[in-house]
Amino acid sequence: xxxxxxxxxxxxxxxxxxxxxxxxxxxxxxxxxxxxxxxxxxxxxxxxxxxxxxxxxxxxxxxxxxxxxxxxxxxxxxxxxxxxxxxxxxxxxxxxxxxxxxxxxxxxxxxxxxxxxxxxxxxxxxxxxxxxxxxxxxxxxxxxxxxxxxxxxxxxxxxxxxxxxxxxxxxxxxxxxxxxxxxxxxxxxxxxxxxxxxxxxxxxxxxxxxxxxxxxxxxxxxxxxxxxxxxxxxxxxxxxxxxxxxxxxxxxxxxxxxxxxxxxxxxxxxxxxxxxxxxxxxxxxxxxxxxxxxxxxxxxxxxxxxxxxxxxxxxxxxxxxxxxxxxxxxxxxxxxxxxxxxxxxxxxxxxxxxxxxxxxxxxxxxxxxxxxxxxxxxxxxxxxxxxxxxxxxxxxxxxxxxxxxxxxxxxxxxxxxxxxxxxxxxxxxxxx
Amino acid sequence: xxxxxxxxxxxxxxxxxxxxxxxxxxxxxxxxxxxxxxxxxxxxxxxxxxxxxxxxxxxxxxxxxxxxxxxxxxxxxxxxxxxxxxxxxxxxxxxxxxxxxxxxxxxxxxxxxxxxxxxxxxxxxxxxxxxxxxxxxxxxxxxxxxxxxxxxxxxxxxxxxxxxxxxxxxxxxxxxxxxxxxxxxxxxxxxxxxxxxxxxxxxxxxxxxxxxxxxxxxxxxxxxxxxxxxxxxxxxxxxxxxxxxxxxxxxxxxxxxxxxxxxxxxxxxxxxxxxxxxxxxxxxxxxxxxxxxxxxxxxxxxxxxxxxxxxxxxxxxxxxxxxxxxxxxxxxxxxxxxxxxxxxxxxxxxxxxxxxxxxxxxxxxxxxxxxxxxxxxxxxxxxxxxxxxxxxxxxxxxxxxxxxxxxxxxxxxxxxxxxxxxxxxxxxxxxx
Numbered sequence: 019x020x021x022x023x024x025x026x027x028x029x030x031x032x033x034x035x036x037x038x039x040x041x042x043x044x045x046x047x048x049x050x051x052x053x054x055x056x057x058x059x060x061x062x063x064x065x066x067x068x069x070x071x072x073x074x075x076x077x078x079x080x081x082x083x084x085x086x087x088x089x090x091x092x093x094x095x096x097x098x099x100x101x102x103x104x105x106x107x108x109x110x111x112x113x114x115x116x117x118x119x120x121x122x123x124x125x126x127x128x129x130x131x132x133x134x135x136x137x138x139x140x141x142x143x144x145x146x147x148x149x150x151x152x153x154x155x156x157x158x159x160x161x162x163x164x165x166x167x168x169x170x171x172x173x174x175x176x177x178x179x180x181x182x183x184x185x186x187x188x189x190x191x192x193x194x195x196x197x198x199x200x201x202x203x204x205x206x207x208x209x210x211x212x213x214x215x216x217x218x219x220x221x222x223x224x225x226x227x228x229x230x231x232x233x234x235x236x237x238x239x240x241x242x243x244x245x246x247x248x249x250x251x252x253x254x255x256x257x258x259x260x261x262x263x264x265x266x267x268x269x270x271x272x273x274x275x276x277x278x279x280x281x282x283x284x285x286x287x288x289x290x291x292x293x294x295x296x297x298x299x300x301x302x303x304x305x306x307x308x309x310x311x312x313x314x315x316x317x318x319x320x321x322x323x324x325x326x327x328x329x330x331x332x333x334x335x336x337x338x339x340x341x342x343x344x345x346x347x348x349x350x351x352x353x354x355x356x357x358x359x360x361x362x363x364x365x366x367x368x369x370x371x372x373x374x375x376x377x378x379x380x381x382x383x384x385x386x387x388x389x390x391x392x393x394x395x396x397x398x399x400x401x402x403x404x405x406x407x408x409x410x411x412x413x414x415x416x417x418x419x420x421x422x423x424x425x426x427x428x429x430x431x432x433x434x435x436x437x438x439x440x441x442x443x444x445x446x447x448x449x450x
Numbered sequence: 451x452x453x454x455x456x457x458x459x460x461x462x463x464x465x466x467x468x469x470x471x472x473x474x475x476x477x478x479x480x481x482x483x484x485x486x487x488x489x490x491x492x493x494x495x496x497x498x499x500x501x502x503x504x505x506x507x508x509x510x511x512x513x514x515x516x517x518x519x520x521x522x523x524x525x526x527x528x529x530x531x532x533x534x535x536x537x538x539x540x541x542x543x544x545x546x547x548x549x550x551x552x553x554x555x556x557x558x559x560x561x562x563x564x565x566x567x568x569x570x571x572x573x574x575x576x577x578x579x580x581x582x583x584x585x586x587x588x589x590x591x592x593x594x595x596x597x598x599x600x601x602x603x604x605x606x607x608x609x610x611x612x613x614x615x616x617x618x619x620x621x622x623x624x625x626x627x628x629x630x631x632x633x634x635x636x637x638x639x640x641x642x643x644x645x646x647x648x649x650x651x652x653x654x655x656x657x658x659x660x661x662x663x664x665x666x667x668x669x670x671x672x673x674x675x676x677x678x679x680x681x682x683x684x685x686x687x688x689x690x691x692x693x694x695x696x697x698x699x700x701x702x703x704x705x706x707x708x709x710x711x712x713x714x715x716x717x718x719x720x721x722x723x724x725x726x727x728x729x730x731x732x733x734x735x736x737x738x739x740x741x742x743x744x745x746x747x748x749x750x751x752x753x754x755x756x757x758x759x760x761x762x763x764x765x766x767x768x769x770x771x772x773x774x775x776x777x778x779x780x781x782x783x784x785x786x787x788x789x790x791x792x793x794x795x796x797x798x799x800x801x802x803x804x805x806x807x808x809x810x811x812x813x814x815x816x817x818x819x820x821x822x823x824x825x826x827x828x829x830x831x832x833x834x835x836x837x838x839x840x841x842x843x844x845x846x847x848x849x850x851x852x853x854x855x856x857x858x859x860x861x862x863x864x865x866x867x868x869x870x871x872x873x874x875x876x877x878x879x880x881x882x
Contacts, residue, residue, distance in 0.1 A: 078507065088639040089638075095639075099877065099880070115599070159490060417861075425850075425854065439491070440580065449546060
């Protein structure tokens with residue numbers, strides 16, 4: 019491998035949308051690539067909410083990184099954990115080794131932001147990893163089992179109240195799916211409760227759900243949620259979680275309410291992965307409020323032309339003045355761009371600044387109901403829903419996954435059932 | 451529900467092959483049925499080894515019990531844990547309540563038998579539950595990742611040696627699947643190891659694998675395993691597991707060998723679930739060496755005509771003199787029989803003793819290779835393999851599961867890939 023070792027070594031940390039697309043753009047190029055991830059698979063996060071509500075299995079939306087990159091002889095995949103970066107030495111430190119690089123692309127994404135209430139992380143799971151989705155699935159399904167066994171009506175009510183915190187796409191999709199689970203899938207399966215009695219409450223701190231979408235689509239989404247049995251409470255913040263109930267505050271009039279609820283699900287905010295802090299400490303880079311690294315027009319860290327930050331971890335303002343959102347499309351385009359910058363440099367060329375092509379954004383509420391903002395075109399209802407299905411199948415990695423998801427969606431559509439409703443993990447008994 | 455409450459109440463503990471089939475046989479009959487299970491799903495155990503080797507997801511072989519029984523108004527499902535049985539009071543005690551019965555069917559199955567080496571349970575996982583299969587999957591996949599990172603050749607060898615303990619159908623199928631994973635699926639995916647260098651060793655204490663099958667089929671199975679890269683060591687017992695190596699003993703000549711291996715998988719023996727001991731204590735019933743309850747010709751416990759034990763937990767000798775094996779077909783037939791005995795009694799009728807119709811037994815080694823003992827007909831090779839596929843798809847519960855498994859098998863057949871190769875669970879770093 020001596021020839022190879024003289025080649026420019028690109029190290030990519032993270033195998034999500036950003037890292038994987040950067041690696042793919044370097045396939046068979048005159049560079050040596052090492053992609054590291056703590057996990058051995060690429061995860062299609064936009065569909066995690068379906069794992070959390072028992073509609074899909076984790077394996078349906080994940081693809082082994084080695085398989086995705088096996089056909090590229092110049093790329094290797096390592097399962098490892100990065101604990102530090104030494105930019106002056108162009109070296110990264112792993113939990114069990116180290117690696118030198120010529121160019122480094124950091125694509126480690128985000129984790130959950132509990133806005134100072136870190137203790138809520140124990141009771142209110144978020145939705146960024148497979149384990150979190152399975153934990154959420156377990157909590158949701160166990161709530162119905164507990165309600166079925168509960169004889170005290172007040173406690174039963176607490177088990178049948180579901181609170182989703184955060185009215186962005188994740189929260190909207192999750193709330194809509196839980197409504198589908200309760201009011202369609204599980205009908206007739208219980209003998210002491212009617213799952214249709216479940217109340218799903220979606221909390222949003224600003225004045226409308228999907229507040230990054232055009233206002234008319236926010237209105238349509240809220241209507242669709244209500245029609246499917248979700249109670250939408252805007253201008254409402256969660257202020258406390260206690261055993262069996264929560265406290266809400268309406269920020270318009272300051273009114274506080276107490277709500278009995280045992281299942282609280284977090285879709286309210288993200289902050290940068292710890293790698294953001296590491297980069298700031300090691301390079302002096304500026305971080306935004308979420309901990310994301312402020313990058314140059316070519317996605318590199320100021321003063322570190324060979325160190326790129328892409329995807330959810332990057333704060334990029336050179337296009338509109340507002341930072342680009344942490345969505346899959348941005349990460350994918352940035353990954354490809356960073357790869358092209360590195361290749362161009364090997365030929366002493368320079369590329370124009372990164373420019374994000376916004377192809378639109380979507381969110382689904384349930385069967386036949388989605389909203390899609392395609393720039394000049396705003397769609398809702400069945401047409402938006404079909405486009406949503408098509409786009410997600412298209413971007414799933416792995417032909418087998420596309421087929422499996424398509425089939426389960428078709429089956430779910432006609433039967434209203436969800437086929438992956440397993441309560442797994444440690445035995446949770448007693449329930450009540 | 452007053453009418454219903456006067457009806458004969460049948461309680462079934464366990465939603466596996468035995469319990470679920472007993473419940474289904476009581477659908478819409480003049481009895482009230484409560485089926486309890488710690489889990490909310492029926493698990494198709496024969497395919498767990500495919501979950502353990504990344505070929506299928508747990509959701510593909512599991513079906514929610516509520517869905518399977520929702521259409522029967524006289525049956526309810528409870529997620530609960532049974533901690534005691536009081537036969538004289540016809541009552542079962544739950545971890546959080548109690549339940550009275552008129553007839554009780556105990557179908558709680560078996561757990562793993564480590565033959566006195568209980569400490570091995572931590573290092574050498576078995577294959578009876580979803581969690582165990584996922585733990586096994588994790589261990590197997592991590593072994594390859596660790597080998598890829600390991601620089602010491604001796605340690606690398608230890609990571610690439612896989613030991614399967616037990617040459618019954620479970621062990622044979624598991625060993626064959628790991629060989630398929632290493633020598634087909636993962637080829638080309640690593641850069642520092644060749645996964646084909648993995649050595650898979652199958653240990654069997656008696657003189658042949660599949661020793662409950664006709665001898666010619668044992669020979670065919672062993673040949674097929676060897677052809678696929680599995681080393682079969684019969685008359686060999688595992689005597690010790692240490693950090694990174696194991697001790698083997700050849701019982702023919704007493705020779706002891708030491709083998710470097712980090713991944714040891716247990717398919718060597720089962721013993722009754724703790725419910726067997728509870729029943730023995732409470733009823734004075736006899737237990738066999740495996741802890742199974744010796745039952746009457748009508749599957750009831752001696753002295754307790756309303757208390758039935760079926761499936762893997764039952765020791766039934768009234769047919770051939772040898773106890774029936776703990777296989778799915780026996781459990782299914784016994785479940786249906788016990789239900790019919792209960793219904794017959796309501797009409798003051800008596801049924802002849804339980805008679806097991808042995809429709810044959812099969813084991814698969816890999817693509818195009820299985821063995822099938824269908825009584826007078828002994829098959830091997832492609833034909834046996836096709837029959838194996840057909841029978842398993844047929845007995846899977848859930849049309850969606852049948853379709854998903856069929857598709858993944860077809861895809862796997864043509865691509866030699868396995869689509870559920872996820873390493874999930876807690877981060878295991880450092881690996882080496």
